[in-house]
Amino acid sequence: MSETPANPPAPGAPAAPEQDRRRLRRITVRVLIVQALSLLALWLLQARYHSAP
Amino acid sequence: MHVVNWVIVIAYLVYVIYDGVRRAKGTHEIEGYFLANRSLPWWAVGLSVMATQLSAITLVGTTGQGASDGMRFIQFYFGLPVAMLILGVTLVPLLHRAGVFTAYEFLERRFDSRTRTFTSALFLLSRGMSCGVIISAPAVILSVILGLKLPVAVAIIGLPTVLYTMIGGVQAVTWVDVKQMVVIVGGLVALLAALLLGLPDGVRVDDALHVAGAAGRLRTFDFDFSLTETYTFWSGLIGGLFLMMAYFGTDQSQVQRYLTAKSVDEARGSLLMSAYWKIPLQALVLMVGVMVFVYYLFTQPPLLFNAEQEARVRENAPAEYAALQERYAQAFEQRRAAAHALAAARNAGDEAAARRLAEEFRAREQEVNAVRNDALALAARVTGENPRDVNYIIPAFVMNELPIGLPGIFIAAVLAAAMSSIAAELNSLSTATIIDFYRRFVKPQATDSHYLLVSKLATGFWGLFACFVAVFAASLGSLIEVVNRFGSFFYGSILGVFLLALYRRATARGAFYGLIAGMSAVAAVTFLAPQVSFLWHNVIGAGTVLIVGVVLSWVAGGRPATVAAEGVAAEG
Numbered sequence: 237m238s239e240t241p242a243n244p245p246a247p248g249a250p251a252a253p254e255q256d257r258r259r260l261r262r263i264t265v266r267v268l269i270v271q272a273l274s275l276l277a278l279w280l281l282q283a284r285y286h287s288a289p
Numbered sequence: 290m291h292v293v294n295w296v297i298v299i300a301y302l303v304y305v306i307y308d309g310v311r312r313a314k315g316t317h318e319i320e321g322y323f324l325a326n327r328s329l330p331w332w333a334v335g336l337s338v339m340a341t342q343l344s345a346i347t348l349v350g351t352t353g354q355g356a357s358d359g360m361r362f363i364q365f366y367f368g369l370p371v372a373m374l375i376l377g378v379t380l381v382p383l384l385h386r387a388g389v390f391t392a393y394e395f396l397e398r399r400f401d402s403r404t405r406t407f408t409s410a411l412f413l414l415s416r417g418m419s420c421g422v423i424i425s426a427p428a429v430i431l432s433v434i435l436g437l438k439l440p441v442a443v444a445i446i447g448l449p450t451v452l453y454t455m456i457g458g459v460q461a462v463t464w465v466d467v468k469q470m471v472v473i474v475g476g477l478v479a480l481l482a483a484l485l486l487g488l489p490d491g492v493r494v495d496d497a498l499h500v501a502g503a504a505g506r507l508r509t510f511d512f513d514f515s516l517t518e519t520y521t522f523w524s525g526l527i528g529g530l531f532l533m534m535a536y537f538g539t540d541q542s543q544v545q546r547y548l549t550a551k552s553v554d555e556a557r558g559s560l561l562m563s564a565y566w567k568i569p570l571q572a573l574v575l576m577v578g579v580m581v582f583v584y585y586l587f588t589q590p591p592l593l594f595n596a597e598q599e600a601r602v603r604e605n606a607p608a609e610y611a612a613l614q615e616r617y618a619q620a621f622e623q624r625r626a627a628a629h630a631l632a633a634a635r636n637a638g639d640e641a642a643a644r645r646l647a648e649e650f651r652a653r654e655q656e657v658n659a660v661r662n663d664a665l666a667l668a669a670r671v672t673g674e675n676p677r678d679v680n681y682i683i684p685a686f687v688m689n690e691l692p693i694g695l696p697g698i699f700i701a702a703v704l705a706a707a708m709s710s711i712a713a714e715l716n717s718l719s720t721a722t723i724i725d726f727y728r729r730f731v732k733p734q735a736t737d738s739h740y741l742l743v744s745k746l747a748t749g750f751w752g753l754f755a756c757f758v759a760v761f762a763a764s765l766g767s768l769i770e771v772v773n774r775f776g777s778f779f780y781g782s783i784l785g786v787f788l789l790a791l792y793r794r795a796t797a798r799g800a801f802y803g804l805i806a807g808m809s810a811v812a813a814v815t816f817l818a819p820q821v822s823f824l825w826h827n828v829i830g831a832g833t834v835l836i837v838g839v840v841l842s843w844v845a846g847g848r849p850a851t852v853a854a855e856g857v858a859a860e861g
Binding site for chain 2: 264268275277281282288
């Protein structure tokens, strides 16, 4: 069965609200994961090497 | 400077001008000149957003801060990813779908014309002056390390930027920014590689990081909750969140970047690039500084990095300076021996000796710092100026210690960082001047070609104004400080107005008086509690505008939102 929808949206048309919300949720999770990983890397750097009082 | 380095710098400048000017093709109306007909891909806009934010001050001053103070400055950016997320959901779709040229134009549609005029005028005043500072800071440093007169250094930075921005418009700004980001990141990576390869025999990267850690340079997190300390986890996360939202969401120099994107999704994607990459990039900038600190543990650095000030101190206080240099050489030798011993103990796996030697190393480091502080105090006394020596650490290292070619690449990277920020600011200053003032108050019914011509002239005017401010920045010092302080009064408050626009029942009266109240609150905090860090000013400003704006909208009422504005508000 083809995965192409019967009536694809016109190019440049705004995405459906539900689709938009799903995409925003995905982006939010991705940004938060990347930020958590960045902070974790910095934390590990400090934990391994920082020894000043 | 060696001729090869000059060839690299000149080749960079020629290419930038050529690449920018050729973008003028096809720019025949102001929609193309200011917004590239909303046709640019997210990745180019994203790189332009990052290049605009990363100025030469970041490249020279922040690396220097890494060398003298370590990694903790990175906490300043902890709020940025979340700010980008919030903007991607709220203001980015609002501004992009509204089809506006300036962020302030949106405020007229949502509220009234005086709010637009007021916020745009504040932007012109503060950005016009800050553009001069953005040229002045690297120009002063380049004039010292290259032995140029200040107006020549200002011209090298300012004139090519004015030329390609004036002729090529936003297309030139964006596409040149893309190449400039490559030069900046390439320069930083080359610098870090040279530093790692240049570690002395017997000192591995792991040892170098341990020695840096023993000196406190790898402390990244400070969880103290303090309103007076700028670089803590909480001030970065909360204060930084509001600052980044104000900068990326309401400052025309950034808003205009993503208004050129093809669609709302592409505009959002361009900001998310910063959300993903800003903290790693800033870590790279600071790590270059930390490794320069390590380099100077094994090679004696100058007592004062600013060569011009050092010459004046040597001339005016020769005996005092010679005594300091003798103390410095002794303290440095003892610290070098302690650093080597620490690295050797670590290599031998002797943990108890490594702990004892780390204490010894820290004591020697304090002695070196004490001599440096005495030298800085002497320089301040002799010259009557703030030494700002931290800004000369990296340029002095690059010019004196690196092999031929790398200084040329570094100077090209500093020029790229300066020019990318200046170009975006000139482009946005011109847009606000023409769209928010000239087209409304001077000549409302002119042809598009007339507006295009005056837009180019406005870009040229702001460029020359910025160069003028840059040349006279030293004598205008207190004025610039006043303008910067004035700028901090309204940055968070303008963010408050934009956030208020998301609230459907907010009225024009609530927005305008809320803005005045927010600015007044920040001014009061600045004068009555000057110890409060500036990062919290944005929180105070935005919070006051929201509270006063919402209360006034309820109590006093006012002009209801227009049909168009209601549509806009509903989208949020």
